[in-house]
Amino acid sequence: MTATVGLFGFFGLLMLLRIPVAISLTMSCAVFLALSGFNLYMIPQRMFTSLDSTTLMAIPGFVFAGAIMAKGGIAKYLINALRCWLGHLPGGLAVVAIFACALFAAISGSSPATAAAIGSIMIPAMVDAGYDKKYSMGLVAAAGTLGILIPPSVPMIIYGTVSESSIGKLFTAGIIPGIMLTLILMVSAVVRAKIGNHGREEKVPLADRWKPSLKAIWAALLPVVILGGIYGGIVTPTEASVLAAVYAIIVSVFIYRELSWTEFKKVAMDTVNTTGMIFLIIAGAMIFGMYLTNEQIPQKITAMITDSNLSYWGFLVIISLVFFVLGTFLEAVAIILITLPLLMPVFQALNINIYHFAVIMVINLEIAMITPPVGLNLFVVSSIGKSKLGDVVKGVFPFIGLMIIGMIITMIFPKISLFLVDLMK
Secondary structure, three states: OHHHHHHHHHHHHHHHOOOOHHHHHHHHHHHHHHHOOOOOOHHHHHHHHHHOOOHHHHHHHHHHHHHHHHHOOHHHHHHHHHHHHHOOOOOHHHHHHHHHHHHHHHHHOOHHHHHHHHHHHHHHHHHHOOOOHHHHHHHHHHHHHHHHOOOOOHHHHHHHHHHOOOHHHHHHHOHHHHHHHHHHHHHHHHHHHHHHOOOOOOOOOHHHOHHHHHHOHHHHHHHHHHHHHHHOOOOOHHHHHHHHHHHHHHHHHHHOOOOOHHHHHHHHHHHHHHHHHHHHHHHHHHHHHHHHHHHOHHHHHHHHHHHHOOOHHHHHHHHHHHHHHHOOOOOHHHHHHHHHHHHHHHHHHOOOOHHHHHHHHHHHHHHHHOOOOOOHHHHHHHHHHOOOHHHHHHHHHHHHHHHHHHHHHHHHOOHHHHHHHHHOO
16 A cells, blocks of 8 residues: 555645646556566556457547537527526526536536536626626536536446446436426525515517527437437447537537638647547556556455445545545546546445446536636636636636535435436336
8 A cells, every 4th residue: 555655745746736637547557566566568568458348439539629619509499499588587697607517518518618608608607687797607616516416427437337337227227317406596596686686688579489498408308319319229438429429510500600710720630639639648647557556455344444434425525525626636537537446345235226326426426527726617617707717716616615515415315316227118
């Protein structure tokens, strides 16, 4: 265990030197494997083998589809339709922002993409309607995190790959908890609007609501195409990601006609950058897994926890605190890949359902997305709102509390995660 402590210390030092996570993880593991006499020729082989997976090909597909939708008018027309139907209600614009994030989450699988696409439209609109700017930015940052819980979800794909569990069941496990968190955020928005007596738009006549609704129908059909295809057994998650990307291109280029060739090239470049980062972390995590296996770390930790008689609840509380700390300086994919190989033997020994644990883990990662100093959604919203990071942090704190409440409810009632999964058996 002393060598492992040294590895994490070296990894932390490299991170403090601002070396990317993937390189820091690979370097630290390679150094300590070398010190243990391990054959380093196996490292490149294992790195390439870790990426030779059909399931992982879903990641660039969903990332690309999400980026296309953000630039191609799909998010804009969804929001226009929602504003016609909900904008006149108490907290209408806040509810629209949350609902739009939930719908976009059912398309993109990415929290930063969801926050960027919806925030660029809704933050200025909410400020113009009298909402406090800090609150508006905090709400979009928090609602944007739904992108990794409501299926499809890139972190769920990573989780399924590492744990060798069904991606379809993982997606299913996130549906009810995602709806629950969406409702929690919506209720808080309505209550705040009633107390502050603001946030309403003029009521749109019923006859004038149909045109924007019909315009948005192509965008609204996308979640149906993706999730219907997966749960109907028509396509695999990987095939669904390609279908989503193709559908998004057709709608953005030929129907909405809002995606230029210049923007398309930028979207493609952003997709390559994001996917490259994720895949490098996956390859680095494989080397970390080699080190853990070589040192028999999972077995030692399992024995330690078993000997300490740690309860089901004690484990979930402690691991949630660990995720909270890790989320302050690591991003979601890195947290999954570093911790899951260590934790799987433990939660299996405690008879914690693998799909229920996935949802708890992802909700923790949602909180990590809005936790300073490295919460990705904070930086995205800060850039969109052209405000200081500190202002976004002040606005997001109440929502961190709400999401913790949602996580606790999910822990106490496992059926929230497992009800639909059990129906699939």
